[in-house]
Amino acid sequence: xxxxxxxxxxxxxxxxQLITCMRCGFCQSVxxxxxxxxxxxxxxxxxxxxxxxxxHELLSDPHGVRExxxxxxxxxxxxxxxxxxxxxxxxxLKARAILSGYLGLPPAKKLLFRQVLARPxxxxxxxxLAPRFxxxxxxxxDSLLDTSCARFTSPLxxxxxxxxxxxxxxxxxxxxxxxxxxxGLRVAFFAGCLIDKLYPGVGRAALKTLEHHGxxxxxxxxxxxxxxxxxxxxxxxxxxxxxxxxxxxxxxAKFDYMVTACATCASTIHKLxxxxxxxxxxxxxxxxxxxxxxxxxxxxxxxxxxxxxxxAPAPGPExxxxxxxxxxxxxxxxGVAAEPRRLMAANxxxxxxxxxxxxxxxxxxxxxxxxHYDLSQQIGGHKLEHIAASGAAAxxxxxxxxxxxxxxxxxxxxxxxxxxxxxxxYAETL
Amino acid sequence: xxxxxxxxxFQRLVGPENVFSDASDLLTYSxxxxxxxxxxxxxxxxxxxxxxxxxxxxxxxxxxxxxxxRGAGTNLSGGTIPAHEGVVVVTTALNRIVEINQEDLYAxxxxxxxxxxxxxxxxxxxxxxxxxxxxxAVSTLGGNVxxxxxxxxxxKYGVTRDYVMGMSFFDTDGQLVKxxxxxxxxxxxxxxxxxxxxxxxxxxxxxxIILKLIPPPAASRALLATFDxxxxxxxxxxxxxxxRIVPATLEFLDNFTIRTVEDFSGAGLxxxxxxxxxxxxxxxxxxxxxxxxxxxxxxxxxxxxQVRPAADAAEKERIWTARRAAIPALARLKPSVVLEDxxxxxSKVPELVRFITDLARRYDITIGTFGxxxxxxxxxxxxxxxRDTAQEQRVRQAVEELFDKAxxxxxxxxxxxGLGLSKTRFLAKEVGEATIAWSRRLKRAMDPKGILxxxxxxxx
Numbered sequence: 024x025x026x027x028x029x030x031x032x033x034x035x036x037x038x039x040q041l042i043t044c045m046r047c048g049f050c051q052s053v054x055x056x057x058x059x060x061x062x063x064x065x066x067x068x069x070x071x072x073x074x075x076x077x078x079h080e081l082l083s084d085p086h087g088v089r090e091x092x093x094x095x096x097x098x099x100x101x102x103x104x105x106x107x108x109x110x111x112x113x114x115x116l117k118a119r120a121i122l123s124g125y126l127g128l129p130p131a132k133k134l135l136f137r138q139v140l141a142r143p144x145x146x147x148x149x150x151x152l153a154p155r156f157x158x159x160x161x162x163x164x165d166s167l168l169d170t171s172c173a174r175f176t177s178p179l180x181x182x183x184x185x186x187x188x189x190x191x192x193x194x195x196x197x198x199x200x201x202x203x204x205x206x207g208l209r210v211a212f213f214a215g216c217l218i219d220k221l222y223p224g225v226g227r228a229a230l231k232t233l234e235h236h237g238x239x240x241x242x243x244x245x246x247x248x249x250x251x252x253x254x255x256x257x258x259x260x261x262x263x264x265x266x267x268x269x270x271x272x273x274x275x276a277k278f279d280y281m282v283t284a285c286a287t288c289a290s291t292i293h294k295l296x297x298x299x300x301x302x303x304x305x306x307x308x309x310x311x312x313x314x315x316x317x318x319x320x321x322x323x324x325x326x327x328x329x330x331x332x333x334x335a336p337a338p339g340p341e342x343x344x345x346x347x348x349x350x351x352x353x354x355x356x357x358g359v360a361a362e363p364r365r366l367m368a369a370n371x372x373x374x375x376x377x378x379x380x381x382x383x384x385x386x387x388x389x390x391x392x393x394x395h396y397d398l399s400q401q402i403g404g405h406k407l408e409h410i411a412a413s414g415a416a417a418x419x420x421x422x423x424x425x426x427x428x429x430x431x432x433x434x435x436x437x438x439x440x441x442x443x444x445x446x447x448x449y450a451e452t453l
Numbered sequence: 454x455x456x457x458x459x460x461x462x463f464q465r466l467v468g469p470e471n472v473f474s475d476a477s478d479l480l481t482y483s484x485x486x487x488x489x490x491x492x493x494x495x496x497x498x499x500x501x502x503x504x505x506x507x508x509x510x511x512x513x514x515x516x517x518x519x520x521x522x523r524g525a526g527t528n529l530s531g532g533t534i535p536a537h538e539g540v541v542v543v544t545t546a547l548n549r550i551v552e553i554n555q556e557d558l559y560a561x562x563x564x565x566x567x568x569x570x571x572x573x574x575x576x577x578x579x580x581x582x583x584x585x586x587x588x589x590a591v592s593t594l595g596g597n598v599x600x601x602x603x604x605x606x607x608x609k610y611g612v613t614r615d616y617v618m619g620m621s622f623f624d625t626d627g628q629l630v631k632x633x634x635x636x637x638x639x640x641x642x643x644x645x646x647x648x649x650x651x652x653x654x655x656x657x658x659x660x661x662i663i664l665k666l667i668p669p670p671a672a673s674r675a676l677l678a679t680f681d682x683x684x685x686x687x688x689x690x691x692x693x694x695x696x697r698i699v700p701a702t703l704e705f706l707d708n709f710t711i712r713t714v715e716d717f718s719g720a721g722l723x724x725x726x727x728x729x730x731x732x733x734x735x736x737x738x739x740x741x742x743x744x745x746x747x748x749x750x751x752x753x754x755x756x757x758x759q760v761r762p763a764a765d766a767a768e769k770e771r772i773w774t775a776r777r778a779a780i781p782a783l784a785r786l787k788p789s790v791v792l793e794d795x796x797x798x799x800s801k802v803p804e805l806v807r808f809i810t811d812l813a814r815r816y817d818i819t820i821g822t823f824g825x826x827x828x829x830x831x832x833x834x835x836x837x838x839x840r841d842t843a844q845e846q847r848v849r850q851a852v853e854e855l856f857d858k859a860x861x862x863x864x865x866x867x868x869x870x871g872l873g874l875s876k877t878r879f880l881a882k883e884v885g886e887a888t889i890a891w892s893r894r895l896k897r898a899m900d901p902k903g904i905l906x907x908x909x910x911x912x913x
Contacts, residue, residue, distance in 0.1 A: 042788040042789075042838075042839075042840070043785075043788050045486070045488075045784055045788075045789070045790045046484055046485065046486050047486050047527065047588070048485075048486055048525055048526055048527045048588070048591055049588070049590065049591055051525055051591040052567075052569070052590040052591045061499065061543065061545030061546055061548075061565075062473075062478075062481075062499070062545075063478075063481035063482060063526065063543075064477065064478050064481045069481035072480060072481055072483075072484060072491075073477055073480060073481065076477075076480045081480060081491075082476055082477060082480055083476075084475070084476055084477055087475055087476065087477035088477055090477075091477055091478075106780055106781035106784055107781065107784040107785060108781070108785050
């Protein structure tokens with residue numbers, strides 16, 4: 024740990040971006056966390072002021088700043104609504120990296136990221152063992168949602184969590200490299216950890232959809248995590264390692280697009296790989312940027328290429344009400360909101376019944392939910408109310424992380440509402 | 454009381470989780486949206502009940518602690534920047550809409566209720582709360598009343614002042630003072646509510662506010678008129694009013710703002726135009742149809758090169774999106790923004806606009822001007838980089854000249870942002886020393902220890 028002046032110099036590198044905040048405070052209207060707490064340090068303007076304070080040595084408490092900086096869902100609602108176009112997330116991620124570099128990572132995170140997450144083979148191995156022991160420690164609570172909760176007092180608290188898949192996607196659907204079919208297109212499919220390990224059904228729906236549309240698929244063995252947990256914790260070393268691992272397995276020359284069914288992976292790859300790849304060799308940086316440019320959410324890919332087009336059929340007379348939650352990483356980060364709805368409309372067995380504030384964050388925020396479960400639940404509570412008020416029999420979304428949070432909420436409330444990925448709805452028709 | 458004992462006492466009053474004393478938290482209560490030096494308070498508290506609010510005020514007064522009330526902190530004149538070692542009282546937890554009365558057309562709110570929330574709640578019940586400051590999505594009604602906020606609808610519907618029927622507020626002893634009532638008429642006692650509106654937290658602290666609601670207009674129509682001469686646009690404004698038509702909104706964009714908005718949003722605005730007027734008339738459908746036609750005729754007669762009525766809701770939305778884009782578009786040009794609100798009689802708008810154009814040239818600074826032409830309340834928006842101290846100095850000088858000009862034209866220093874810290878030293882020019890002396894005596898009577906938002910308005 025160096026001097027505070029040294030830290031100030033590092034943070035001052037963000038000055039060009041920090042100065043663009045004109046302190047209008049408009050981020051207050053969209054910040055899910057500020058909505059609960061009403062505390063200025065919880066909203067983007069407050070956090071930007073803290074970083075400005077560090078940069079100009081008005082503050083000498085980097086721990087205090089880090090603690091407040093980490094009270095953030097990284098949902099990007101502020102950035103999406105900022106009149107001045109402040110790149111809030113870029114600033115926050117870089118600041119987290121600077122502060123973690125300066126203060127060091129907490130030991131538990133360091134162990135988890137460097138020894139497990141950064142080693143995809145080990146990570147897979149460990150998780151493949153877990154389902155065998157899951158029953159000893161947890162008990163099922165909701166068969167519709169496939170959730171369980173702790174049998175005994177546990178560090179997981181009151182959560183109702185989605186059970187690990189018996190067989191992960193990478194074993195159900197082995198690596199492949201299939202040629203382009205009728206569409207003339209080939210894509211790399213980036214499954215992502217949550218789909219691989221918790222929601223392989225979503226991965227299968229994606230692969231079925233791609234096959235149906237005559238799209239060739241490149242699925243390399245042993246993809247690593249997209250890196251967002253490490254970036255959120257400011258662990259750029261682990262992020263670079265994961266990125267390097269993935270770059271070695273994904274050659275952008277071999278496919279037209281890279282697609283994912285995980286909003287968070289899509290957003291991380293598309294936006295953060297190019298932004299945070301600066302420490303890699305020039306060739307690797309070039310590849311990261313090329314992959315980022317080719318990366319789409321599956322719905323975005325299908326609509327953009329015209330593979331799904333034209334008028335959707337009218338819902339049938341027996342159609343069940345379905346509501347949709349806009350993941351922050353799809354709508355606010357990538358501007359993808361109409362495309363998943365277009366796909367779901369293709370299934371006449373369901374009728375879309377919009378909930379209010381469908382783009383209000385579900386409250387998960389990755390590790391935010393681990394560190395601030397109470398706040399995460401409070402924010403999720405609004406989502407629960409809105410889903411219930413819509414009267415839907417199922418709620419669909421485009422992000423497995425949102426699915427986890429919404430399942431937890433519904434399961435704890437004992438609501439009989441199914442949680443689905445929009446691709447599962449779409450694939451029912453194929 | 455020692456600092457530690459005081460801290461404990463505040464914790465007892467509002468709960469430990471609502472007292473902030475860490476340097477980091479205090480830094481986040483050191484600024485608002487005005488471009489002024491920040492000043493961290495000694496402590497920040499967030500009372501969750503009106504009882505607790507009253508006790509906090511009483512304790513501050515007993516201990517002689519300066520007290521600044523803060524809602525959303527969107528103030529553009531520094532009114533929420535606290536005093537050194539002062540206490541910031543955050544109202545975000547005092548956010549209950551106590552009542553919306555459909556028979557008697559009023560709402561009772563706590564000071565932390567966000568303007569847009571009341572608007573939506575009233576709308577749900579078929580009623581209308583018209584004051585719409587640009588910050589309405591985040592700013593609190595307590596702040597709106599304390600600043601006498603305006604907005605786009607000022608011309609026809611008036612400003613916050615016109616909707617305050619009454620209120621209760623805490624004096625410095627934490628005693629509740631009541632003024633006004635839930636009735637349309639009220640001739641009882643002093644009109645203290647009138648005094649409290651726009652008092653910027655220097656005379657008392659709001660507890661509950663009674664706000665007038667009205668039935669919403671049944672129909673509305675918007676149109677966009679293009680002018681190749683500023684003078685023609687301005688004369689059009691006067692001609693519309695002279696024809697006994699009062700549009701709900703009558704907004705103006707100058708050429709620089711038009712070009713900046715067009716670059717930003719590609720809305721299809723005529724970038725060669727000297728000025729645009731964005732006009733909306735509302736009311737009974739038949740009246741709207743007639744007035745919209747008349748307004749179009751007047752625009753053409755006054756030399757508008759193009760008049761585009763919005764054919765449908767989507768087109769209307771596009772017109773207002775262009776206006777709403779003015780601040781974001783200008784703000785993205787440079788890091789720092791000064792949004793001025795000096796206001797002149799409507800007929801002086803062309804002269805003020807000419808002056809501002811000349812001002813930008815003389816000081817070599819960038820100014821986009823837009824705003825409420827119908828009110829004579831323009832927003833010359835200066836964008837620059839505050840890190841360039843020479844440039845910042847020029848901006849400050851230009852702003853001073855702007856104030857002098859507005860006053861010379863029979864106008865006022867602030868139309869809707871308040872004096873706060875930023876305009877205090879210019880007040881004598883507008884109202885004279887005797888007014889300031891009288892105001893200070895008033896302030897002393899209501900706040901003998903001078904704890905209520907010291908330094909604001911009259912500098913005491």
